[in-house]
Amino acid sequence: MASLFDAAGAYGGPARVALNLTAELSHRGHVVTLAGATSGYDVVPGLVDGVACQWFPARTVVPGVGFAGLAAHGLLRKIRAEITEYDVVHVHLARDFVTLPVALMARHHKVPYVVQPHGMVDASSRLLAVPLDRLWTRPALRGASRVLYLTRTELRRLEEFGGHALPVALLGNGVPPAGDRAWPVGPVPEVIFLARLHPRKRAAAFVRVARRLLEDGVSARFAVVGPPGGAEREVQNEVAAAGSDAIRYEGPIAPDHVPARLAAASLYVLPSVEEPYPMSVLEAMAVGRPVVVGRSCGLAEAVERHGCGVTVDDSEESLAQAIRYYLDNPDEARSAGGRGLVAARTEFALPSVVDNLERIYHEVTSASEVRR
Template identity: 45%
Template sequence: MRVLQVVSLVSPQGEYGGPTRVALAQCRALRDAGHDVVLVAGSWGYDPVPREVDGVRVRLFHAVAPMPGSFHGLASPGLVSFVARAGATADAVHVHLARDLVTLPAALATHLRRRPYVLQTHGMVIPSRNPLAGPLDLTMTRRVLRGAGRVFYLTDAERESLQEVATPLRLEHLRNGIDLPPRTPLPSLTGAAPRVLFLARVQARKRPLDFVEMAVRLAPRHPGVRFRMVGPDEGLGEEVRAAIARSGLGDRLVWDGPLPPDQTAAAMRAADIYVLPSVDEPYPMSVLEAMSLGRPVVVTNSCGLAPIIARRSVGAVAPEGPAGVAHAVDRLLSDPVLREQAGAHARDAIRVELGMEAVVAQLEHTYRDVTTRTS
């Protein structure tokens, strides 16, 4: 089966976040299952532009935005033209849809050519008071949602939000999955000082300042521990820099900025504990990535993965805020045996419940069904 997947942005700095990581994981798994898969995306920052990213064959097209480095108003006319042409020979087009001028026009072009397509919105298409949302919904969003052979949703809240934007829709639940890489031991098991990692965009919902405050609280209790932050600045950079400077922790607390996608796994492997203090996080891929590497994770109780983390003793689910997160991380830092057990449980959870095999089987079935109904 020839599959075209489309996502808004791929860049060497990795600003794109979860939806692109989901698309890359799906493309790898579909390729390994024998399908001909290409990921089409807007891009910036590459020189030269690659033909492969994280082992996935890609076609990248220059993306532009009114404000450099911002996702608002993101557009890529070349990508839309390519999808309109290439979609004619694809068995299925899978668009990771956002309210932007990359994926929306690409989905509309596919719809107008009467080609089979599915949409996956990752919580990015919800009721909005943004003045630009109304015109986009009127001209494109509702049309492509209603015309899709299937609209994948991740959570009940996302399903309800989609139905507020448009009805009727052919909705189907699809969870995120992830590959299970080779196991690597926790660095502290070899005698190194434990390292605690935050790897996410530096923006309000991710609560990077809670991570900084957590480090300030825990550093005196755990003198050898280092705290590392990785991720692009999306609005809180100056506040994070100032808070780190005030902490007086020197190189025990650092923010390294963004990392290329092919280096994020190495950052995870160098850590003993992964912490994501964000709120209302539906299904964070970074947490799945840490779990797949056998790292205990700490999330807040509003995270969509909190139930499985608690049920399988994968780490800890903390109340929102630095005090609760610090208490959970303190427990893991104080007990090396607990850390090791939580890491082993994390990999078991990926293997049994969160791997890619079931996701690929579902995608194959849905693609065939949508193609049959369209032809």
């Protein structure tokens, strides 16, 4: 389960990971139910990619704190009635009133459960977080059969927050195959930013760099795509200030349209700071597009190792140089994109990730049977 599934993909990576994992598990013959809060659908789907969905209307119980204030009306009642029937509960854990109660319910009923925080759980001094962590978040982590982490940085932060006795296991994100995607044809290449418009992701900096490159005579188009996340007004102001038809803010798109939209561009850029493990970068690699990411990104080492993109520091100068490099060297852009495609089909292939996840499920369910 995950906190929010919505038509615009506003919750980003954790929801996409939950969808990808459950679809692959279902394909392998497992009986899977995908639960969580939902919004934005005219008709809430009961089935997605062959997976049964129990999605309940999202409601805000604590205003002003974004996703952390969400709850799902009816979800807990449904889970409470069924929880002892599950072999394992997999919670894409966040500080909210959707996922935390389910983890604690599994703990109470002694049902094996796995939590996957996606870099969203670490020490915080925010007013809501302090009592929530003491009463719910730390107990949910410490009672889990496994705590899944993405990177060494996340592992360190989880252990600082929850203690070194956490039953941790490494599980990276995987990306499903996107099929063959031809290189875009046209006289002017397109550079795309596609992510939630959170200030940390620095879409406004992307627009400023795009404006600077255009003023320097670079021939390209630039697109910002993604749902609101707190920085949308700044982005819109920067686009308006640029005054160029070559820079556009397109707004959000449905998650299943993301691969095609990425494939229509020649370069994907995500200049985030401290981005844990962005699915959008893997999705760009899966359609054979080179990527530009921040050096603090959890995928930066892999991008450098596979030679499928460039990593940049937090300066706009560094970002401009990386974008210009690929625009000036289209053959290298295509080669880097090809290397990213190979990485997406090998190291980051979804089936390999689910192989590992099945082993984890087997370990925790076997241990539970022994205790019984």
